[in-house]
Amino acid sequence: MTATEEHEQIIYVQGMDCADCARTVEKGVRGLAGVEGCSVHIATGRLRVTGRVSREEVARCVRALGYTVAAEPDESGAAGVRAPTQEGTFWQFLWQRPATRLALLGGLLIVPGLVFDELLGIKHPLIDLASIGALLAAGLPIARSAWQALVYSRLITINVLMTIAAVGAVMIGATTEAGMVMVLFALGEALEGYTASRARASIHSLMQVMPTSATLLRRASAACTCGDGCCTTAPAAQSVPIESLQVGDVILVRPGEQIPVDGRVIAGESAVNQAPITGESSLVEKLVGDEVFASSINGQGALDVAVSQLAQDSTISRLIRMVEEAQEQRAPTQRFIDQFAQYYTPAVVLLAALIATIPPLLLGQPFWNAADGTPGWFYRALTLLVVACPCALVISTPVSIISAISSAARNGVLIKGGAYLETLSRVRTMAFDKTGTLTTGKPSVIRVRSATCTDDAPEETCTACNDLLALAGSLEQRSDHPLAHAIVVASQQRGLQDRYPAAEDVTALVGSGVRGRVGGQQVILGSHRYFDAAILHSPQVCAEVHQDAAAGYTPVLVGADGSYLGTITLADTPRASSSAALAQLKQAGIEHLVMLTGDNDGTAQRIGTEVGLTEVYADLLPDEKVQAVHRLKQRGRVAMVGDGINDAPALAAADVSIAIGGQAGGTAQAMETADIVMMRDDLRLLPFAIRLSHATMRTIHSNVVVALGLKLAFLVLVLLGLGTMWMAVVADMGASLLVSLYGMHLLAWGRPERVTMY
Numbered sequence: 001m002t003a004t005e006e007h008e009q010i011i012y013v014q015g016m017d018c019a020d021c022a023r024t025v026e027k028g029v030r031g032l033a034g035v036e037g038c039s040v041h042i043a044t045g046r047l048r049v050t051g052r053v054s055r056e057e058v059a060r061c062v063r064a065l066g067y068t069v070a071a072e073p074d075e076s077g078a079a080g081v082r083a084p085t086q087e088g089t090f091w092q093f094l095w096q097r098p099a100t101r102l103a104l105l106g107g108l109l110i111v112p113g114l115v116f117d118e119l120l121g122i123k124h125p126l127i128d129l130a131s132i133g134a135l136l137a138a139g140l141p142i143a144r145s146a147w148q149a150l151v152y153s154r155l156i157t158i159n160v161l162m163t164i165a166a167v168g169a170v171m172i173g174a175t176t177e178a179g180m181v182m183v184l185f186a187l188g189e190a191l192e193g194y195t196a197s198r199a200r201a202s203i204h205s206l207m208q209v210m211p212t213s214a215t216l217l218r219r220a221s222a223a224c225t226c227g228d229g230c231c232t233t234a235p236a237a238q239s240v241p242i243e244s245l246q247v248g249d250v251i252l253v254r255p256g257e258q259i260p261v262d263g264r265v266i267a268g269e270s271a272v273n274q275a276p277i278t279g280e281s282s283l284v285e286k287l288v289g290d291e292v293f294a295s296s297i298n299g300q301g302a303l304d305v306a307v308s309q310l311a312q313d314s315t316i317s318r319l320i321r322m323v324e325e326a327q328e329q330r331a332p333t334q335r336f337i338d339q340f341a342q343y344y345t346p347a348v349v350l351l352a353a354l355i356a357t358i359p360p361l362l363l364g365q366p367f368w369n370a371a372d373g374t375p376g377w378f379y380r381a382l383t384l385l386v387v388a389c390p391c392a393l394v395i396s397t398p399v400s401i402i403s404a405i406s407s408a409a410r411n412g413v414l415i416k417g418g419a420y421l422e423t424l425s426r427v428r429t430m431a432f433d434k435t436g437t438l439t440t441g442k443p444s445v446i447r448v449r450s451a452t453c454t455d456d457a458p459e460e461t462c463t464a465c466n467d468l469l470a471l472a473g474s475l476e477q478r479s480d481h482p483l484a485h486a487i488v489v490a491s492q493q494r495g496l497q498d499r500y501p502a503a504e505d506v507t508a509l510v511g512s513g514v515r516g517r518v519g520g521q522q523v524i525l526g527s528h529r530y531f532d533a534a535i536l537h538s539p540q541v542c543a544e545v546h547q548d549a550a551a552g553y554t555p556v557l558v559g560a561d562g563s564y565l566g567t568i569t570l571a572d573t574p575r576a577s578s579s580a581a582l583a584q585l586k587q588a589g590i591e592h593l594v595m596l597t598g599d600n601d602g603t604a605q606r607i608g609t610e611v612g613l614t615e616v617y618a619d620l621l622p623d624e625k626v627q628a629v630h631r632l633k634q635r636g637r638v639a640m641v642g643d644g645i646n647d648a649p650a651l652a653a654a655d656v657s658i659a660i661g662g663q664a665g666g667t668a669q670a671m672e673t674a675d676i677v678m679m680r681d682d683l684r685l686l687p688f689a690i691r692l693s694h695a696t697m698r699t700i701h702s703n704v705v706v707a708l709g710l711k712l713a714f715l716v717l718v719l720l721g722l723g724t725m726w727m728a729v730v731a732d733m734g735a736s737l738l739v740s741l742y743g744m745h746l747l748a749w750g751r752p753e754r755v756t757m758y
């Protein structure tokens with residue numbers, strides 16, 4: 001088979017309410033000829049198929065298994081990213097689907113049986129008839145999927161348990177109970193499907209109503225390479241669909257409008273609300289040259305924006321896509337539970353068969369119910385089937401995780417999978433990169449000192465010092481390090497940017513400095529540590545540099561053709577949010593707060609004390625940062641926090657990597673590299689994420705305990721002959737509802753409004 005014939009298809013399946021359904025579809029589709037890989041996610045309804053198989057064949061198989069295939073999502077989604085989700089109330093949800101509509105009908109028919117037969121003890125053939133009607137209405141769809149799963153996917157699902165139980169109950173004349181079991185089970189399943197879809201739909205509130213059209217001012221000319229709106233063709237203000245926008249087109253965003261695509265402001269200024277992405281609704285000032293993001297709401301000023309991303313690649317589209325994919329990633333706990341359910345269901349059928357046969361055969365116990373209503377072992381076995389339904393157990397974890405990931409995203413934290421949430425909850429050590437993470441990452445030059453500086457002239461007018469800055473600026477133009485940016489800005493402020501030609505052959509000495517050729521000279525900028533090893537400088541320079549470092553500044557040494565030229569001193573201030581965030585992290589149970597930096601020890605220690613770190617490791621080269629992370633891992637789980645730009649190896653070495661986005665250009669890269677991304681540069685999102693992870697794990701654990709506890713309690717009741725079948729269904733559905741709702745409370749985490757169910 002050639003590579004072109006192999007492809008991945010995504011199909012959205014509707015009507016799956018329980019993890020069992022997902023498993024049925026997965027196994028069924030995998031059995032098709034040509035299919036190589038297949039995965040189904042219950043929460044998103046997304047079915048991924050790889051291999052040589054047509055979409056129609058897959059769709060036919062899905063339908064044969066009793067589910068429906070949703071319309072192509074791209075036709076309805078403006079930015080082509082959303083999965084179809086059911087909106088509306090529970091009643092609307094029930095009414096939309098034939099199977100659940102039948103279950104509602106069954107609910108009506110079962111009322112006489114419940115009132116007269118079960119509660120008042122009055123028997124009448126008409127009542128039995130109504131109950132049988134209820135049984136058929138609610139039960140036939142269930143029996144049908146039980147059969148389909150059995151035949152096509154060779155799976156014993158919960159539906160099988162329920163169908164056997166109902167048929168058995170009819171055999172012993174308990175028609176009302178049989179009807180009740182099916183009605184309650186069908187409604188309960190629907191309720192589960194509904195809660196899952198609600199939890200999933202909440203992520204779409206991020207997009208709210210994304211505009212589908214934009215006001216186009218100018219088209220990018222076909223030859224445009226800058227993508228910055230400068231080579232655009234003549235004005236032609238018109239409304240166009242956002243899908244038709246090309247990179248470099250210029251659009252108009254009027255006051256109060258929602259920005260439709262990612263881009264750069266080329267005219268106008270305004271304050272915009274970026275809450276859908278950053279989770280914070282305070283206004284951010286946007287000037288010419290600033291980036292704006294699709295889905296932000298424009299404030300008072302009109303903006304001309306040069307499109308920088310196609311609509312489907314905008315930050316918000318990618319964010320939502322990543323959140324959806326994250327919701328599909330099963331956390332280890334969930335994987336365990338799914339695995340467990342797979343063996344558990346057939347085991348229960350076997351156990352029930354043993355319970356029905358062993359006591360009557362070996363101990364002479366009654367098989368049928370006694371005349372006075374004392375349940376026989378057949379009835380107990382049937383009840384066991386109902387009790388054993390693992391719905392509550394299976395649903396508890398995904399709902400909690402989806403809810404947590406959604407609510408994190410709405411607050412500006414992108415968590416790329418349940419597994420990371422689980423790891424995060426176990427983190428004991430958090431390691432931070434310094435520049436751009438603990439500090440603002442916007443250092444500024446505070447002193448320029450050439451080796452040949454004539455001490456008496458003020459620095460700005462000293463030719464030698466200005467020359468040093470100009471030379472450094474020319475080299476740093478080609479570097480993306482935060483320090484480099486500061487040096488370039490300082491050089492521009494003194495009007496020195498044209499003194500030297502642009503640097504050539506520029507190489508970053510990662511973690512040490514940068515090297516390149518400027519007009520025939522080999523120029524090097526770097527840390528004191530690097531200069532100690534590479535370029536001779538006087539003890540007096542060392543002393544001065546140490547003094548700067550002790551004061552908390554970052555000295556950058558400059559050399560050319562092997563000799564020392566001077567030092568540029570920069571200051572980088574800790575972020576305002578750093579110390580508060582670190583204090584909250586300690587409160588949230590993170591024991592070790594560690595700084596890993598390539599900067600000098602003096603600056604590192606000073607900033608470390610200022611923000612409240614417990615340990616500081618300075619003068620580290622990138623691979624030494626990696627080793628430091630490995631050493632920290634010996635004390636427990638380590639989260640590494642960085643800007644995702646120049647600390648990728650250390651991020652990768654940690655158990656879970658966290659990138660702080662929010663800086664220009666940083667977010668896009670951070671979104672790709674890290675496990676968890678802070679969509680705005682506020683360190684207080686870290687304690688938020690930690691607390692959310694703790695809450696999620698607590699929720700999952702208590703849900704598992706409740707679900708299993710209830711099962712065990714009922715199991716005992718059944719074996720003692722005390723539990724009835726319909727009580728068992730009520731208990732299971734109650735437990736499912738309880739754990740789902742409890743899982744969904746995580747949706748409301750970090751925001752005041754409540755999630756409404758009805």
Ligand code: ADP
Nearest residue numbers: 434435479481484511512513514527597598599
């Ligand atoms: P951090 O760990 O704080 O993020 P880095 O590892 O990126 O720092 O860099 C360590 C040190 O190397 C800096 O403090 C600086 O002295 C030097 N350095 C690195 N890149 C540059 C550059 N482009 N220009 C000047 N100095 C640099």
Ligand code: MG
Nearest residue numbers: 433435646647
């Ligand atoms: Mg860094």
